[in-house]
Amino acid sequence: MLGSYRAELLKLRKRSAVWVLFGAGLVLSLIFGYLLPYLGYTTGDDNPGTDGVPRAQVLEGMLPSHVLDNTIGGYPIFAGALALVLGAIVIGGEYTWGTLKTILTQRPGRASVLTAQFLALGTMIVVWVLGIFVASALCSIGIAAAEDGSMSWPGPLDLLRGLAGGWLVLMMWCLAGAVLAVAFRNVALPIGLGVVWILGIETLLAGVVSSLLPDLDVVTNALPGTNAGSLVFAVTGITAADAPPGVRDAVSGGRALLTLLVYCALFAGLAAWTTRRRDIT
Amino acid sequence: MNETAAPLVEVTGLTKRYGDTLAVDGVDLTVLPGEVYGFLGPNGAGKTTTLRILTGLIAPTSGSVRVLGGSPGQADVLGRTGSMIESPAFYPYLSGLDNLRLLAEYAEVPRERIDEVLDLVDLADRAKDRFSTYSLGMKQRLGVAAALLKDPELVILDEPTNGLDPAGMRDMRRLIRELGSEGRTVLLSSHLLGEVQQICDRVGIINSGRMVAEHNVEDLRGEQELVVRAAPRETAQSVLTEFLGAGTVHLYDDTLRVKVAPDRAAEVNRVLVEAGIAVSELHSTERALEDIFFELTTSEERADVG
Numbered sequence: 276m277l278g279s280y281r282a283e284l285l286k287l288r289k290r291s292a293v294w295v296l297f298g299a300g301l302v303l304s305l306i307f308g309y310l311l312p313y314l315g316y317t318t319g320d321d322n323p324g325t326d327g328v329p330r331a332q333v334l335e336g337m338l339p340s341h342v343l344d345n346t347i348g349g350y351p352i353f354a355g356a357l358a359l360v361l362g363a364i365v366i367g368g369e370y371t372w373g374t375l376k377t378i379l380t381q382r383p384g385r386a387s388v389l390t391a392q393f394l395a396l397g398t399m400i401v402v403w404v405l406g407i408f409v410a411s412a413l414c415s416i417g418i419a420a421a422e423d424g425s426m427s428w429p430g431p432l433d434l435l436r437g438l439a440g441g442w443l444v445l446m447m448w449c450l451a452g453a454v455l456a457v458a459f460r461n462v463a464l465p466i467g468l469g470v471v472w473i474l475g476i477e478t479l480l481a482g483v484v485s486s487l488l489p490d491l492d493v494v495t496n497a498l499p500g501t502n503a504g505s506l507v508f509a510v511t512g513i514t515a516a517d518a519p520p521g522v523r524d525a526v527s528g529g530r531a532l533l534t535l536l537v538y539c540a541l542f543a544g545l546a547a548w549t550t551r552r553r554d555i556t
Numbered sequence: 557m558n559e560t561a562a563p564l565v566e567v568t569g570l571t572k573r574y575g576d577t578l579a580v581d582g583v584d585l586t587v588l589p590g591e592v593y594g595f596l597g598p599n600g601a602g603k604t605t606t607l608r609i610l611t612g613l614i615a616p617t618s619g620s621v622r623v624l625g626g627s628p629g630q631a632d633v634l635g636r637t638g639s640m641i642e643s644p645a646f647y648p649y650l651s652g653l654d655n656l657r658l659l660a661e662y663a664e665v666p667r668e669r670i671d672e673v674l675d676l677v678d679l680a681d682r683a684k685d686r687f688s689t690y691s692l693g694m695k696q697r698l699g700v701a702a703a704l705l706k707d708p709e710l711v712i713l714d715e716p717t718n719g720l721d722p723a724g725m726r727d728m729r730r731l732i733r734e735l736g737s738e739g740r741t742v743l744l745s746s747h748l749l750g751e752v753q754q755i756c757d758r759v760g761i762i763n764s765g766r767m768v769a770e771h772n773v774e775d776l777r778g779e780q781e782l783v784v785r786a787a788p789r790e791t792a793q794s795v796l797t798e799f800l801g802a803g804t805v806h807l808y809d810d811t812l813r814v815k816v817a818p819d820r821a822a823e824v825n826r827v828l829v830e831a832g833i834a835v836s837e838l839h840s841t842e843r844a845l846e847d848i849f850f851e852l853t854t855s856e857e858r859a860d861v862g
Binding site: 278279281282285286289290291372373374376377378379380381382383384388554555556 | 608611612613614615629631634635637639641642643644645646647648649650654657658659661662663664702706
């Protein structure tokens, strides 16, 4: 298993698409978490971008005390979509390149190979989360130093809880991409379907249900995106008014955590079951 | 080849069905330790499907399959088997070396072995180039290197000379012969009859999913004969019958077919000349595998039509 894990890490480490996705997530986090708010802050209250939001509050949102908000606030939607793409290209690529037959005719069994792939993906997502956190932390330190802001940080346990929650959200979407790739033995279709689901369908469903069919919120509250947003809401200090798209308190943090774990187990289990039973042609 | 030892590959009544299509139909196949076995058949005959079953990539619909004493796909069996099934498939963004490195990690093979197999297939100079930049022949050689990485007892190669230029084909055949002479067992599929004839000890011929023959190459080709064109023909026949014995000489069209080893051609010529018979043609003939292959596969097709 250790050998398979090392092999999977080698594949991920040397694949430029993995780092392009990470770079996209990092840049988007910094643009929406720091660059645009800072531009709004420095250009004053007359700027439409900060209309109605006091400058002090804008600055407060960029200081180290809010580093978790800016690190994982975008995970339920856009970083989640990137994680789904990661899962789809890594697992789907084995089918489109035909490399699955090459690795399955080595020593390890199918379950071992898939487990190693999921562990490596989990490791890469740790790198993503920590990378975005470090970049966000550096930005917040820089802004605090430049604007004479507070240097107080969230407690270590809060940080750990927040980063772990962010990791779980991305891992869930990554496994969703992986199971779609296994189902379709492809890369493009899983990415298309998954991204449309994350960016469009879940939001649409939530809007329709809340406005027209409120009794059906039990369904939308069980969806992966809703629970991802609720977990991020629970582990950060974001208020409902400041919450980025997809982050809301639809369900409690505990329930969201449990639901995401169930989704992870479900996606991984489905992928393993299908891979074990399937003819590799 | 050890004909008394237990077979390394033993397939009985193997069937694989995809919906209404019967890809493999009751195939029996036996590969003995140390032999180079040629698995011969036209495109679409069921060769690759059979090899995929042997490597555990697909499950048979019915039949019994034993590879190296175990079931296909078992970790222990895979660890002792090297294979290249259909086209060589590697990660295009990695170098040849990195592709082998990660396969070595999966297979728990020491890294030193990578250099050995790269040298063996003459790819060491281009090992650090990306796989996507390789020619078809280089990809094929990397596939063979990957198959040999585990220093396997059983090597399964599916059309390994595909895409190779004549020099590459010659080198690949030499390599396969070397593998056989090292005592490894090689199961080689091909639709190139000359290739199988040159390399293999035994051959199995598959057509439309069914095994139509499994023999030693020499047995399959049958006895060798001398073809003699001489006049007067009847006198020549009686002279040779008296010299070689009854049943050895037959008339066939306007020639005599003499069942003796080709190295007795000079002797046959001398006897005829000494008897005052004019010999205008004398050559040995043996059935090429190609003739037998077409005989077997077309008779199979005729039987299907019938």
